Amino acid sequence: xxxxxxxxxxxxxxxxxxxxxxxxxxxxxxxxxxxxxxxxxxxxxxxxxxxxxxxxxxxxxxxxxxxxxxxxxxxxxxxxxxxxxxxxxxxxxxxxxxxxxxxxxxxxxxxxxxxxxxxxxxxxxxxxxxxxxxxxxxxxxxxxxxxxxxxxxxxxxxxxxxxxxxxxxxxxxxxxxxxxxxxxxxxxxxxxxxxxxxxxxxxxxxxxxxxxxx
Amino acid sequence: xxxxxxxxxxxxxxxxxxxxxxxxxxxxxxxxxxxxxxxxxxxxxxxxxxxxxxxxxxxxxxxxxxxxxxxxxxxxxxxxxxxxxxxxxxxxxxxxxxxxxxxxxxxxxxxxxxxxxxxxxxxxxxxxxxxxxxxxxxxxxxxxxxxxxxxxxxxxxxxxxxxxxxxxxxxxxxxxxxxxxxxxxxxxxxxxxxxxxxxxxxxxxxxxxxxxxxxxxxxxxxxxxxxxxxxxxxxxxxxxxxxxxxxxxxxxxxxxxxxxxxxxxxxxxxxxxxx
Numbered sequence: 103x104x105x106x107x108x109x110x111x112x113x114x115x116x117x118x119x120x121x122x123x124x125x126x127x128x129x130x131x132x133x134x135x136x137x138x139x140x141x142x143x144x145x146x147x148x149x150x151x152x153x154x155x156x157x158x159x160x161x162x163x164x165x166x167x168x169x170x171x172x173x174x175x176x177x178x179x180x181x182x183x184x185x186x187x188x189x190x191x192x193x194x195x196x197x198x199x200x201x202x203x204x205x206x207x208x209x210x211x212x213x214x215x216x217x218x219x220x221x222x223x224x225x226x227x228x229x230x231x232x233x234x235x236x237x238x239x240x241x242x243x244x245x246x247x248x249x250x251x252x253x254x255x256x257x258x259x260x261x262x263x264x265x266x267x268x269x270x271x272x273x274x275x276x277x278x279x280x281x282x283x284x285x286x287x288x289x290x291x292x293x294x295x296x297x298x299x300x301x302x303x304x305x306x307x308x309x310x311x312x313x314x315x316x
Numbered sequence: 317x318x319x320x321x322x323x324x325x326x327x328x329x330x331x332x333x334x335x336x337x338x339x340x341x342x343x344x345x346x347x348x349x350x351x352x353x354x355x356x357x358x359x360x361x362x363x364x365x366x367x368x369x370x371x372x373x374x375x376x377x378x379x380x381x382x383x384x385x386x387x388x389x390x391x392x393x394x395x396x397x398x399x400x401x402x403x404x405x406x407x408x409x410x411x412x413x414x415x416x417x418x419x420x421x422x423x424x425x426x427x428x429x430x431x432x433x434x435x436x437x438x439x440x441x442x443x444x445x446x447x448x449x450x451x452x453x454x455x456x457x458x459x460x461x462x463x464x465x466x467x468x469x470x471x472x473x474x475x476x477x478x479x480x481x482x483x484x485x486x487x488x489x490x491x492x493x494x495x496x497x498x499x500x501x502x503x504x505x506x507x508x509x510x511x512x513x514x515x516x517x518x519x520x521x522x523x524x525x526x527x528x529x530x531x532x533x534x535x536x537x538x539x540x541x542x543x544x545x546x547x548x549x550x551x552x553x554x555x556x557x558x559x560x561x562x563x564x565x566x567x568x569x570x571x572x573x574x575x576x577x578x579x580x581x582x583x584x585x586x587x588x589x590x591x
Contacts, residue, residue: 130424130427132424133420133423133424133427134420134422134423134424134512137420137423138419138420138421177480177509178477178480178481178484181476181509182473182476182477185472185473185476185477186473189469189472193469208520211471211472211515212516214472214515215476215509215511215515216512217424281579281583282417282418282582283417283580283583285576285579286572286573286575286576287572289572290569290570290572290575290576293572294564297564297565297569301563
């Protein structure tokens with residue numbers, strides 16, 4: 103049985119997900135969607151919102167049931183909890199946003215296997231009660247959402263010359279960026295940017311370079 | 317039943333008696349049986365009792381066709397040979413649509429374990445075996461239980477359940493039966509649950525309504541492709557670790573750039589096709 107710890111203040115929990123422990127650029131978790139669906143801001147936004155909702159709901163429900171499950175089988179139980187929420191979100195998106203769902207549908211289903219969600223349940227929800235779990239889930243979800251939108255904006259602007267489907271320049275500056283390979287380049291460059299900001303602010307980078315492996 | 321197969325993009329070789337009149341022959345794709353494909357001519361082939369049909373439309377040797385003729389009771393079913401089908405699905409999922417480099421799946425595990433060759437090989441082997449097993453079990457569950465019972469909305473929950481149980485079971489069995497092997501590969505087993513490829517394979521199979529052979533090919537090809545990607549990446553990372561990389565790019569950023577270069581080179585496979 104895990105005991106409750108005093109949760110950190112709400113602002114810390116929110117900002118941690120956005121910057122210091124940004125799921126995509128710092129923790130390097132849940133990379134598949136970050137590379138795959140960020141060809142446009144709209145796709146990135148949609149998957150980001152889906153992950154945000156699933157993260158918050160899973161963190162809260164994980165925190166609720168933590169006392170009644172045997173710690174030995176917590177991983178399968180958490181996975182099933184996530185799967186339930188993902189199924190619900192999947193059906194809602196398929197019903198209300200059919201056009202975007204066509205493009206990102208597979209990745210919405212795959213939220214089940216995203217390491218970020220189960221790792222927050224393991225690291226945070228197991229030790230804290232429902233309300234802090236909500237804020238932690240919200241912070242992590244927002245960090246993921248922000249990362250998706252940032253990468254989506256970068257790729258859509260460079261690859262299609264538009265933002266949110268609205269053409270800004272009448273040509274396609276760098277088509278490479280929306281190709282499969284471009285996703286990898288984009289994430290690599292943004293990660294390097296995060297590291298650069300860190301170095302400028304006088305922080306030391308972790309020994310193995312930026313971003314801990316998940 | 318008499319034999320018939322697609323021999324070239326416009327020709328079908330048919331064994332058995334056929335009327336010489338091309339209008340008496342009806343050729344359709346099994347997927348849309350209402351639209352006949354025009355047969356231009358019927359000629360006797362070099363072999364005895366065989367004919368060559370010429371069509372105006374382009375035929376695909378991977379497709380299924382049905383051939384009927386007036387005065388002949390039995391229809392011909394034209395299907396690709398099972399072996400060719402499996403090989404083409406394996407090559408398709410391992411190289412042309414490599415799960416890591418063109419579908420961007422399994423990246424967390426990919427970047428996590430591609431730091432040296434030994435772990436890359438260990439993960440590749442473990443993943444291929446478990447992936448094949450779970451792919452086949454999930455396919456059977458979907459085909460024989462979920463679809464007949466109209467429970468398709470349970471697919472995500474059912475498939476992740478299969479994966480989680482299989483991983484736990486493999487872990488337990490391996491620990492009892494071969495502790496040495498468990499020591500070596502046990503750590504990778506745990507990581508498999510968070511690998512999206514293992515869940516993507518059954519979902520893709522279910523969406524495309526794959527046959528057992530196709531499901532087998534996709535599961536195996538996904539595993540092989542993942543293992544190949546891991547091995548290539550670990551070789552590159554081992555070299556890069558000795559190179560003077562700019563400070564802000566060290567670690568993951570450079571790994572992403574390398575993966576991007578691999579992805580570019582994998583675009584070259586897109587022209588590959590099994591004849």
